[in-house]
Amino acid sequence: MIALISEVGCFLGCGTILLASARQFRGSGRVRCIDAFDGRGDVVSVPHYQAILLAFWGRSQRKHFDDNLQMAGVSEWVDVHEGLADEIAAEWTIPIDLLVLDADHYPEGARLIYERGAPWLKPDGLIALHNSNDREFESGT
Numbered sequence: 520m521i522a523l524i525s526e527v528g529c530f531l532g533c534g535t536i537l538l539a540s541a542r543q544f545r546g547s548g549r550v551r552c553i554d555a556f557d558g559r560g561d562v563v564s565v566p567h568y569q570a571i572l573l574a575f576w577g578r579s580q581r582k583h584f585d586d587n588l589q590m591a592g593v594s595e596w597v598d599v600h601e602g603l604a605d606e607i608a609a610e611w612t613i614p615i616d617l618l619v620l621d622a623d624h625y626p627e628g629a630r631l632i633y634e635r636g637a638p639w640l641k642p643d644g645l646i647a648l649h650n651s652n653d654r655e656f657e658s659g660t
Contacts, residue, residue, distance in 0.1 A: 522548035525615045525639075527604045527632055528622030529554045530568070531580065532587040534649075538619065539593035553600045553607050554622070556581040608635030615639045621649035 529552040542548040558568040
């Protein structure tokens, strides 16, 4: 059986490398990453993303992601779906073993991504949430 991991929100690929390294070690499976690769996010996160990307001399987020996977030697274990998570999840058709949610951290956005992705989770599949602590959200983007 080939395990499928779907990672929603991958920024520069740190989590992706961890997940893909496990697939590489097992010698089977895929990691399917979903990200818009445009540094968008909530009002707390965006300034941090922009500062990180600025420190990389204006190179694109996607270029850094691809380079990081290449340097880690796991590119061949990763399929990238570039776009908005809720739109890609709405078109999803592949059963998922592990759904990693690390994209929109606003309750409404996170719920939408969960509702679109969870139906594809296998009966014995798992969901992993990142940044799930309680926090105050401002209205807006």
